[in-house]
Amino acid sequence: MTTITDPPKEGFRLNQLIYDTRYRSMTIQVVAMILLVLSISWLVSNTVQNLQALGKDFDFGFLWQPAGYDINQRLVEYDSQSTHGRAALVGILNTILVAFLGCALATVLGVIAGVLRLSKNWIVNKLMAAYVEGFRNVPLLLWILLIFALMTEGTPQPRDFREGGSASMVLGDSVAITNRGVYVPAPVWGDGSLIVVIVFVLSVIGAFAYRGYAKKLLFDTGRLLPMVWPAIVIAFVPAILVFFIMGRPIGLENPELGGFNFSGGIHLRNSLIALWLALSLYTGAFIAEIVRAGILAVSKGQTEAAFALGLRPNRTMSLVILPQALRVIVPPLISQYLNLTKNSSLAIAVGYMDVRSTLGGITINQTGRELEGMLLVGLFYLLLSLAISGAMNVFNNRVKLRER
């Protein structure tokens, strides 16, 4: 009979730190930590010394000083007497605005181009290939500059809208497309408009509730309720009724030509539109490739199986192909959204006042606070990126294949 004896107890020896795998990882980590702390403190001490030598300090007080410059596009109240911090906020909102608009349009363009690239129509196919390759292989900066210049050269100036001029407004004199931007009607909120809005929001919620109910009914009993039309009716009819009952409280204010420019209405500036279009077209080209690859990744057998089950082509697409393609499409799509957001910092090329141009540009220039300003700008982009990838990852987890 053999008895299992404990191995002889060993005392801890110093060289176990290196040769014993139990401790080695600890050693390596501690060394790495020390090196990391050392290098960071080296950078910090360099910075402190350099700042001292230049007679500068590290202070965010400039954010509360008056900025002194004007910003043309602002989503919040701002004038030249507002603070640098306020200017930074205006820039941040502008960045988020163009990033949001860009992501939306890029997705639409990308999906259309991606699907059309798979079309059997030779001309359409080649045209989309030219679009995708053309935009993917030329720097975004050039596209931004070119589109901006095309828009200023290719659209009429406001003067041409005067009597006897060569240009005229479109859509029943409500929209003016000029080389300074597009002027569209602005809503005017009269008395009682709040009620209309509340009713509308409530009925949209109601429409979603109906949809959920219909789905549940379908899965529980197999009874198929009509989905689209009732939802639309529930969403819009009450609001429209209330709108007329309240005596049409929401009106539209059309832009009018007066003095040098159009006044009234909403002014979508050329810089915004050019940046938006360029970002969308550029990113759309990448998304088109992703969508194409995603659709091609779903094996043909899936389509055939769906047809064999008797599904109609559009249901095949929406119930079989698309959910599977989405799994392939979404992860690279997230990184495209992130790219677009980061690329929006090229706004400086067309004078769109995003956070890079206000806080990271004019403010730094006027106050000489490059270290603080750049730190804040970097931090903002980092947080924005993390927020986007966080949100998109939630979505990704929802469409992901649930493995059992």
Next chain:
Amino acid sequence: MSDTHAQTVRYVRESMLPEQEPPLAEKGAVKWIRENLFSGWMNIILTVVSLYVIFLVLSGFLPWMFGGVWNAGSLNECREVLAANGGDAHSGACWAVVEDRWLQLLFGFYPPEFYWRPILTFLLMFVALAPVLYSDQVPRPFLAFTAIYPFLAAWLIWGGAFWTPTLVFLGFIVGYVAFRLIAPIAGQIAAVTAAIVATVVWWMVVTPNVSDGLYRMVGNSRFDSAQVEMTNQMETLPQVIAEIEEQQEAVAAEIADAVAEKDAILARIEEGSGDISALRGELDTTMQGLTALRDQASSLSQEHFRVGQVLSGARSLLGNLATLEEREASLPDARAEVDVLREALPRGLRNMTNPALAPEGTPPEVLDQIDAYGTAVNNVVTIEDGIRTTYQQLGRIGLEPVDSREIGGFMLAVIIGVAGIVLSMPLGILLALGRQSDLFIINKTCVAFIETIRGVPLIVWLFTASILLNYFLPPGSNLDLVVRVIIMVTLFAAAYIAEVIRGGLAALPKGQYEAADALGLDYWKSMRLIVLPQALKISIPGIVNTFIGLFKDTTLVVFIGLLDPVGLSNAIRASTDWNGIYWELFAFIGLLFFAFCFSMGRYSLYLEKKLQREHR
């Protein structure tokens, strides 16, 4: 029935009928068009819309492109010629600006007599890449050239003494040798540490000293001959310059004549007197002659500039040589002064050279002492640097050095892009491994680094390189902007490469890792011998795509004042000749980028397909 046999059944045909033409709608172009373009109402709409779009774009673009002017000296001349040819001033492109400046757009201000250096570097790049990209067709020993190539490329482009890159390269060999020597004796970890220490010591202590020694040695042997030669140049070159100036005047006179002739023709065309088309032909010839003359004038002024540079170099070197002995003699005294002043300082404040850095509450007389000490130290540094610079000018065996400020245009974009990707590979691999590692601190550090870099736009990093990096480096270090940009782009690319390689690592079947473990290989051996070769191979298309992205993003350096193609286009538009030109330059730059990126993209696709085939 002559065509049927007697024995055959009557209703069975034995011989083939001759092939019949298919119906018109089912063959050739018609069928193709029907099937591909008009197969359904949706398709018809799409076809019509696409044709309309193509027509719109081409009808606007083609006449402008082909109706352009190639021979003109300025935008105004372009417009005159266009008007004379019967259009308005905007009906055609003014390609003359490209004709005038294309070399600048490609090479920036790189000296034309050295254009062969970047071109050679570019061509050698393909030789260096071949063993990596076509590993199955190129023999392995060629990898040695790939290893040497980065040093060779830097030397070819920036010039300087041949021993500088050699010594830097030897640092790696020293590290490798140290590793090999120590590993059998003291184990791997000690060997790695020793290798790093040996390399760093080699670079920080041996390299500068050996390099200075070589400069000194060669410099001393050349001292007298250089003095003679420089004096000689100082005497002869002004004459050369005078001759060039004479020629320049002659050419300028000829140009003035040609311009007058051109103006006369233009006036006659405007009057409408005589045969317009003959006049236009004459104008064309005159403009061609004018362009030739201008090219001549331009090469003359280039020559003038070059000789002027040589002369100013000779003057500066001669001045430095004259004072060299004196400066060398003054060095011991200056050093002694530093020592004396240093001893005089209070203990805690020794080695402090800048009074602004002294702790608060330091008495004013000590501050003065620090200031005096700092001045003395600076004095020594200046003298030492001066002597070193003189010897470097004197004792260089190698290529004429070229300042990185003179690098610009497309060449700058290629240098930043290629250097960024190549230098980021080692760091990228380490980061990818770190991100996969189980070691908590290493893992989290790598993740934080990668996400921070990837979460912030390149333009912010470039501004960091241009205005902040000097804050982070030790006081007094002053790196050249191109080098700073390359450092920043390297860090930037490393984060992206790390993600690509992580994808490659994740794509490897787990069995490979387990097999390596089962063989008893330790971590680094299993990575080096089993995992990384496979993972890197499948990552190559991704790396190429990252490179394309980075290459396009190099245009952003225009915002920090580097003269890449877009920056040069701004500079060109600021010259009085070409002020106001717009589309032509961008079209040219766009075309260059397209050609480069498109071919790279095709190559990456080809690789991807090849990899897929191999994996089957």
Next chain:
Amino acid sequence: MNKTVFFGALTVAGIAAGAASAATLDDVTARGTLNCGVSTGLVGFAAPDANGVWEGFDVGVCRAVAAAALGDPEAVNFVPLTTQTRFTALASGEVDMLARNTTWTFSRDVDLKMEFTGINYYDGQGFMVPRDIGVTSAKDLDGATVCIQTGTTTELNLADFFRVNNISYEPVPIETNAEAQQQYLARACDVYTTDASGLAATRATFENPGDHVILPEIISKEPLGPLVRHGDNEWGDIVRWTLNAMIAAEELGVTSANVSELAAAATDNPEINRLLGTEGELGAMLGLEADWAVAVISAVGNYGELFEQTIGENTPIGLARGLNAQWTEGGLIYSPPFR
């Protein structure tokens, strides 16, 4: 001590050594070249020609300083800087001086720790409008769209002007002059505002300069001049007195044509003698050769000559001397005495 050793691996790429606080003149002489920060491209003031040779009014100032300090106007490295990078490049020692039409303001001088060494061009911010919109005064610009170059003092002046006069406007910020010009010509803005010299230079290159007018209002003072870092007074003196030497030379009638003749022997005019080093030791006081001013004037000419060659009335830019005439002729250009 020599920090560059740390970057041994990078020495291939060329590193400028030496502490930023070291005497700049010593650095420059040891290096053999002057690093001069200029604009990335401004018509008439700084632009590279087809051979990469920089030309212009600001470039002339750089060459003059190089001639004074090194005796060689060609020994200049021109470092193109944007409005964003110019001050940090100077502060970090990347350039030895800045001649990049930079406005001398209180905060730049005091807060940003720069030292302006004089004024080489008196400018002011003006407005240019197309003739056919019929505006004759900047006060009529209510509601107009205004193109401005960002990152300069112009946007601050503009905001102040419109606020003081209580009229509204729409700013269109543009990164470069070339871009702004394109916007203005396409009428994407009604008004283009920048320094009056820039307006005139820009207008001169238009297809039909007569179609555009520069409004009479000058809404700001823009004294443009070369600048150096705070803290190195010897170097600041060299830049300051190089500029003054050019100005004084014009006043005294010394030109690039006659300077060698005048410098050959002492003349009747003691100030000329002191300037040209035939009398007194002004050069040695600056730490330069006695004939430093001769080198400057024979290389780039006096102030008036440089002006006429680069931006004067006979060039395509066609600027009149105006405020930049000598004080003896009703201008503001005035050099302290060489004594």
